[in-house]
Amino acid sequence: GAVVSQHPSWVICKSGTSVKIECRSLDFQATTMFWYRQFPKQSLMLMATSNEGSKATYEQGVEKDKFLINHASLTLSTLTVTSAHPEDSSFYICSARDSTGWGKLFFGSGTQLSVL
Amino acid sequence: AQSVTQPDIHITVSEGASLELRCNYSYGATPYLFWYVQSPGQGLQLLLKYFSGDTLVQGIKGFEAEFKRSQSSFNLRKPSVHWSDAAEYFCAVVGGGATNKLIFGTGTLLAVQP
Numbered sequence: 001g002a003v004v005s006q007h008p009s010w011v012i013c014k015s016g017t018s019v020k021i022e023c024r025s026l027d028f029q030a031t032t033m034f035w036y037r038q039f040p041k042q043s044l045m046l047m048a049t050s051n052e053g054s055k056a057t058y059e060q061g062v063e064k065d066k067f068l069i070n071h072a073s074l075t076l077s078t079l080t081v082t083s084a085h086p087e088d089s090s091f092y093i094c095s096a097r098d099s100t101g102w103g104k105l106f107f108g109s110g111t112q113l114s115v116l
Numbered sequence: 117a118q119s120v121t122q123p124d125i126h127i128t129v130s131e132g133a134s135l136e137l138r139c140n141y142s143y144g145a146t147p148y149l150f151w152y153v154q155s156p157g158q159g160l161q162l163l164l165k166y167f168s169g170d171t172l173v174q175g176i177k178g179f180e181a182e183f184k185r186s187q188s189s190f191n192l193r194k195p196s197v198h199w200s201d202a203a204e205y206f207c208a209v210v211g212g213g214a215t216n217k218l219i220f221g222t223g224t225l226l227a228v229q230p
Contacts, residue, residue: 006159034218043206044160044220093159095218102148102210103167105218109159 006108023094030096033077038091084115122221137192139207148210149190
């Protein structure tokens with residue numbers, strides 16, 4: 001079946017550095033990708049929605065200059081956490097769907113980010 | 117505002133007992149409805165989904181859910197719980213109209229007693 005590959009699975013970085021997380025659709029064209037953030041023992045909060053070739057749409061309260069999203073191709077979206085700080089430590093999950101709608105929606109396995 | 121509510125934060129059941137996890141939503145139109153399960157530190161696994169048609173939906177691992185429009189609910193059920201079902205369960209909804217977002221409920225943590 002369709003798979004979304006997310007890398008890295010976990011990353012530790014120093015405060016002030018930037019971290020890039022990749023989300024790839026392996027056997028379908030991901031026209032829309034979503035990025036979520038999950039704090040421990042909490043739910044998934046939608047950060048942004050990106051359509052291939054367009055600028056991402058960010059949810060209220062999400063800093064677009066801090067969380068840079070690129071969706072330049074139909075198989076790859078990236079989330080870059082710029083100038084990371086300890087409060088950015090979280091579990092980040094991407095999901096992707098094709099143009100047929102919500103019937104084909106797939107999630108990555110998530111990335112645990114720890115900022116020291 | 118659109119919302120998804122899972123009233124039970126934590127549920128404990130005995131192995132072999134039946135299970136029902138509640139989910140309520142507030143949307144004007146008939147939404148698309150999903151149930152996901154998440155093990156600690158893991159991604160999400162889709163249990164089942166409802167878009168239209170028969171309001172009783174069968175999923176994987178013996179789970180089922182029933183869409184009740186009059187109650188704005190989509191409760192998840194399983195007749196006999198196994199120890200391996202212990203995990204976090206999330207109800208998620210795509211609202212109607214021009215909404216293009218999958219919104220998650222707060223989750224229910226299921227513990228299974230031997």
